[in-house]
Amino acid sequence: MLSAGRIRCIRREKRQSALYQYQNDSRYFAQVAEGLKEAGAKELSELGAEDVNPEFSGIYFRADKSTLYRINYLTRLLSRCLAPLISYPCHDSDILYQKARQIEWDEFFKSDGNTFAVSANVSDSSISHSKYAALRLKDAVADYFKEKTGQRPDVSVKNPDILLNLHIRNDEAVISLDTSGAALHKRGYREDTVSAPMQETVAAAIIRFSEWDGFVPLYDPMCGSGTLLCEALMQYSNIPAGVFRKQFGFEFLPDFDAAIWKKVKKEADGRIRELPKGLIAGSDVSVQAVRASKANLMGLHYGNNVSVEKADFRKLPALENHVIVTNPPYGIRMGGDEDLEMFFKNIGDFLKQKCKGSTAFVYFGDRKYIKNIGLEASWKKPIKAGGLDGRLVKYEMY
Structure with a gap:
């Protein structure tokens, strides 16, 4: 029988040989409001992103860990930053479920300690309903934990610890982890409001x-x-847009580096x-x-x-x-x-x-x-x- 230490070692070696997509290419995707795409791309470059490429629904960019953390903490224009985990041809919901089930979700969170939610966007694909696609991904995650631990993680629509994003276009699925967590426009300073406040x-x-x-x-x-x-x-x-945020989604990535994040935050706060x-x-x-x-x-x-x-x-x-x-x-x-x-x-x-x-x-x-x-x-x-x-x-x- 293998010892617990040996099992962890095998899993670590497995992870290193089968990295998630964002780990292989350092490529992320930023969601931004229509009309702010050009300004958002410029802001990304100012914050250190490379290979910044606006697309029809957002902006692709490359970033190392410190840059990814800095972007999430300082961006004033972006809505979310997504880290793609896997992408694959997806012609039906069974393939969607099976591929999602293969991800080792316990590398990201625990079934008895963290909540999660799924958002989905579907276009020009055999799977035509985004809510159904989101449900299938949610079931895959829950069933993974049920089989592994005997316990399903809780879903929290309003304030999840982990937010997963599913994008299917032209029968190509991309499953991502939202490195921002809650939407980035939620600064945390709004104590009071009037009708129809500006975003x-x-x-x-x-x-x-x-x-x-x-x-x-x-x-x-x-x-x-x-x-x-x-x-x-x-x-x-120079007050960071995320100055009041207690937690970011990138803290749940398997390769999250707390020391780098502490340094990024300290440098940004020092410029106030x-x-x-x-x-x-x-x-x-x-x-x-x-x-x-x-x-x-x-x-x-x-x-x-x-x-x-x-x-x-x-x-x-x-x-x-x-x-x-x-x-x-x-x-x-x-x-x-x-x-x-x-x-x-x-x-x-x-x-x-x-x-x-x-x-x-x-x-x-x-x-x-x-x-x-x-x-x-x-x-x-x-x-x-x-x-x-x-x-x-x-x-x-x-």
Whole structure:
């Protein structure tokens, strides 16, 4: 009979001869909102990724361990980073199940200590239902543990420890582990909110597209729950986007290196810098919105250096030589109580009359109101996210 030590040695040798796909080629896949793909690819390169290649549904890239950890900790634009485990031709659900069952899932997690969930996307394939495909993968994982340990791991849809991703396209299946864990837009600073809050990755993209560098003040005259203000603060002060995250999916990879992760985190945290008072500020006509903004900012480093006040933008003093960023309320956030065409005309008048020498970046969740601003745009960028097909529009007030 083989000793326990010998069995572990054999398994280690087996792993080394049959590495998972991401271990063989250091290639990963990033999910990103439509309209942010080009900016996401640029950010990946800035964070040290190589062979960055945008595809129809995301971005492929290569990274060593430290770079993968850094990307997950610092990215402001990406939604998730996936580590492919295996890929194979998959013409029916039995092949899907059988191949998935062969993966040694206990290298990733324990049946009695960790929860898991499966997400799936299927297109142009014999298997046509993504929910059924996800169920078959889930069954394969559960049956693996049932046979090995006599116990099935628990499934947690809302907050799993391990998130597996299944992608089937043209009858080719890829099973990946989500190295991010929870979606990366969930920063952790949002303590309070108002209706229809802006997604954090979209707000971060707007700050990035504004090219704001901190040399002039930044102001949001309709700040809502303060997402743009929070993302501007995090960018200026070099606060990692994942600073509040207690766990990442990459910590469950069989080759996870805790020492490298500790070093990456320490280096990133060491670059955090103070925000001068008066550099970032905002306002909103809603008392609830002002309260939410302040609550969200208070959780961040130097959030108390961001000023937020209750004010109607039409009654604000001049904001000359500023960068203005804003996501005007509309539809659900307006409550249907105001003439929206006139509301957006008032925004245009405010920019024209009170923001001389400033540059404004206005995000239109509903782009039909762009024409009501009455100003010539320098450019328009499509940003699709959170079910919206919006436009970010740049206005320069000379």
